Amino acid sequence: MQxxxxxxxxLVNVCSALLLLTCFAIVAQRRLSACVDxxxxxxxxxxxxxxxxxxxxxxxxxxxxxALTGVIKVIIIxxxxxxxxxRLNVKRELVMYINVQAGLLICGGLVMLxxxxxxxxxxxxxxxTRDSLAIALAIVLIGLFTMIARQKAVTQLVGFLVMExxxxxxxxxxxxxxxxxxxxxxxxxxxxxxxxxxxxxxRLQDAFDSVDTSRLTALKE
Amino acid sequence: xxxxxxxxxxxxxxxxxVSPFLVGLIRKVKARLQLRRGASILQPYxxxxxxxxxxxxxxxxxxxxxxxxxxxxFASTLTAGLLVPTFTxxxxxxxxxxxxxxxxxxxxxxxxxxxxxxxxxxxxGGMGGSREAIVASLxxxxxxxxxxxxxxxxxxxxxxxxxxxxxVLEGIMTDPSPHLMALAALFIVALAETGRxxxxxxxxxxxxxxxxxxxxxxxxxxxxxxxxxxxxxxLAVFLSLxxxxxxxxxxxxxxxxxxxGIGLLVYIIKIAVxxxxxxxxxxxxxxxxxxxxxxxxxxAFILALLGLLFFYILRS
Numbered sequence: 001m002q003x004x005x006x007x008x009x010x011l012v013n014v015c016s017a018l019l020l021l022t023c024f025a026i027v028a029q030r031r032l033s034a035c036v037d038x039x040x041x042x043x044x045x046x047x048x049x050x051x052x053x054x055x056x057x058x059x060x061x062x063x064x065x066x067a068l069t070g071v072i073k074v075i076i077i078x079x080x081x082x083x084x085x086x087r088l089n090v091k092r093e094l095v096m097y098i099n100v101q102a103g104l105l106i107c108g109g110l111v112m113l114x115x116x117x118x119x120x121x122x123x124x125x126x127x128x129t130r131d132s133l134a135i136a137l138a139i140v141l142i143g144l145f146t147m148i149a150r151q152k153a154v155t156q157l158v159g160f161l162v163m164e165x166x167x168x169x170x171x172x173x174x175x176x177x178x179x180x181x182x183x184x185x186x187x188x189x190x191x192x193x194x195x196x197x198x199x200x201x202x203r204l205q206d207a208f209d210s211v212d213t214s215r216l217t218a219l220k221e
Numbered sequence: 222x223x224x225x226x227x228x229x230x231x232x233x234x235x236x237x238x239v240s241p242f243l244v245g246l247i248r249k250v251k252a253r254l255q256l257r258r259g260a261s262i263l264q265p266y267x268x269x270x271x272x273x274x275x276x277x278x279x280x281x282x283x284x285x286x287x288x289x290x291x292x293x294x295f296a297s298t299l300t301a302g303l304l305v306p307t308f309t310x311x312x313x314x315x316x317x318x319x320x321x322x323x324x325x326x327x328x329x330x331x332x333x334x335x336x337x338x339x340x341x342x343x344x345x346g347g348m349g350g351s352r353e354a355i356v357a358s359l360x361x362x363x364x365x366x367x368x369x370x371x372x373x374x375x376x377x378x379x380x381x382x383x384x385x386x387x388x389v390l391e392g393i394m395t396d397p398s399p400h401l402m403a404l405a406a407l408f409i410v411a412l413a414e415t416g417r418x419x420x421x422x423x424x425x426x427x428x429x430x431x432x433x434x435x436x437x438x439x440x441x442x443x444x445x446x447x448x449x450x451x452x453x454x455x456l457a458v459f460l461s462l463x464x465x466x467x468x469x470x471x472x473x474x475x476x477x478x479x480x481x482g483i484g485l486l487v488y489i490i491k492i493a494v495x496x497x498x499x500x501x502x503x504x505x506x507x508x509x510x511x512x513x514x515x516x517x518x519x520x521a522f523i524l525a526l527l528g529l530l531f532f533y534i535l536r537s
Contacts, residue, residue: 010397017398017531021405021524028520104519108526115534134534 008056012173015049016135019169020111023142023162027103027149030092035158036081039165043073046165049132053172061180062172068187069168077161077194084198085154088211098149107142114138132173139166153201153211157194164190224476225313229303232312236302239489240453241265243460243496250500251424265453269446277442283340290337291440291447294330298454301326305461306384308484309473315381320368323380323462324361327414327455331357334448338436345428349435352511356420356432359518360410363525367406370399370528371466380466388469402528404467409521411459413514415452418503420514423452430508457492464491 022042029035047070054062085091098106114137121133143163147156168186171178178186201211208215245262252259279288303314304323318326331353338350375383413420416433426434437448465472468491473484509517 013398014401017401020527021402024520024523028516100516101519104516104523108523111527112530115530119534 008052012049012052012056012132015045015052016132016169016173018045019049019139019165020135023139024104024107026158026162027107027142027146028100030094030100032085032088032091032093032152032154033082035155036078036085039081039158039161040074040078042162042165043069046169047074049169050172053176057176059176061183062176064180065168065172065183065187068183072187072191073161073165076191080194080198081154081157084201087202088154088205089209090152090211093150093152093155096149096151103145103149107145110141110145111138114141133170136166136170136173139163139169142166151212151214153197153204153213156213157197157201160197161190161194228309228313228476232303232307232309233299235307235485235488236299236454236457237450239492240450240457241269243456243492244453246493246496247500247503248424250497251503254501254504265449269450272441272446272449273443275442277440277444279444280341280439282342283439286333286336287340287439288444290333290340291444291451293333295447295451295454297326297330297333298451298458301330302454302458302461304380305458306381306465306469306472307461308488309476309481310381310385310388310465310469311474311476312381315379319378320372320380320383321365321378323458324364324368327458328357328361330451330455334436341439343439345431345435345438348428349432349438352432353436355511356413356514356518359515360413360521363406363518363521364410364414366522366525366529367403367410370403370525370532373529373532374399380462384465384469384472385474387466388472388474399528399531400467402524402531404463406521406525406528407463407466409517409524411463412499412502413518413521415456415459417499419506419509419517422508430511456496460492460495461488464488464495 019042022038022045026035026038026042029038047066050062050066050069054060054066096103115134118134118137140163143159143161143166146159146162148159150156150159164186171183204211204213204215242262242265245260245265248264249259249262300314301323304312304318304326306312335350335353335357338346338353340346369378371383372378375386377383377386412418416423421432421434422430423433425431426438428435433452437445440448465488471484471487471491473480
């Protein structure tokens with residue numbers, strides 16, 4: 001039993017580490033469609049992590065949350081985003097507020113910060129998901145950073161979704177999942193938010209012939 | 222003593238014999254994936270044999286560095302190869318250097334190659350040299366950090382110890398996450414250092430993109446043969462490093478003839494699989510623009526840093 005739970009804990013750690021790896025790939029990626037693909041990949045890793053936690057803790061309702069993640073974040077949202085990208089006249093993001101190399105270093109710093117902050121909490125948590133919490137916090141911070149550093153509405157949306165992935169991982173890791181009704185509400189929210197952001201992106205494209213959100217500062221009375 | 226000498230000779234022979242095979246295998250895989258028949262896997266051996274027979278042509282404007290470089294590059298790469306466990310975990314040369322020596326032996330070869338590129342005075346040589354210097358200065362920190370992440374988990378910087386401990390699963394019961402990060406970083410470094418596709422294209426002599434080919438452009442005859450062979454050796458060294466550090470199982474942990482036989486077979490299968498993987502990757506990805514290479518190597522550096530970080534987090 002001891003060995004099984006130790007192997008399980010290592011598997012959960014590896015899956016969380018893979019989530020973090022895809023985060024860095026998103027930060028370094030300039031092509032919009034590749035960013036969306038990487039987000040879908042990250043969500044797939046999240047499904048595996050959640051399913052592992054569900055199996056190891058025996059909480060049935062995490063399976064439902066994992067399945068919903070699979071349907072919404074791996075299939076529906078990437079499809080919607082791909083459709084939006086097809087309409088756009090840009091395929092890659094060349095100008096950013098913070099360039100890729102500096103962005104990568106800052107994200108490395110954010111991971112250290114996340115580990116440093118969660119250091120006092122980790123020994124209190126259950127053995128299974130010890131350091132997934134730190135990784136989840138790091139993913140939330142990197143998602144936030146992506147939203148700040150990028151100019152295009154689509155990549156800002158991907159940043160938002162990455163943040164949400166981080167929150168879901170944190171919730172699964174720290175408390176073995178929120179109550180199902182809360183999870184359902186969150187999924188609904190994310191889906192609606194993604195759709196609204198999609199419409200917003202389309203409107204931006206129509207109004208400015210660009211999805212560069214910095215153009216919005218030109219809107220004055 | 223006799224045993225150690227035999228092992229040294231055996232490892233040298235294996236490395237020298239296997240490196241043209243790897244180059245040929247990658248070319249063959251790429252050709253097949255592009256629906257070409259491709260040259261035989263043994264073609265690089267024939268190329269080397271032919272080049273060794275030809276007379277080298279040396280420009281009158283070059284200094285001794287130009288003539289000495291092929292020998293220095295070949296010798297330093299081969300010495301580096303002797304520090305890496307290949308088919309047996311206890312390399313006979315392990316007393317003479319650790320991981321850090323390995324990294325800087327390879328760097329010595331790169332340094333002289335850059336000098337030789339400049340020495341001939343052609344525009345391409347200088348261009349290739351400056352590009353190689355960019356790539357080398359960016360891969361070095363990533364390589365050192367990823368290797369330290371591995372060395373920390375094994376508690377030693379001696380490659381033989383690292384590989385031996387992992388092979389017999391002794392004292393390395395830690396989480397695989399640091400290893401995973403270090404593996405990703407080291408793989409990117411290996412692609413960059415050996416001039417494979419996202420960084421450099423070994424198949425063309427296009428002046429806008431070439432790095433390694435630009436530096437060796439002025440070489441001919443046996444000098445070119447030595448440099449080509451050294452490039453193949455470097456590939457073999459990196460592939461051995463990756464396979465044996467991250468998945469050493471099957472390697473000979475004793476010097477019994479049976480164990481060494483199995484180790485040799487497993488070693489060749491493992492590096493052949495990795496070479497096929499590189500060939501497939503080269504078909505899937507286009508070469509990066511030179512100024513985007515820094516992004517890729519930045520990712521490698523951050524990954525290696527995270528590997529180190531994970532080690533400390535998991536230990537605390």
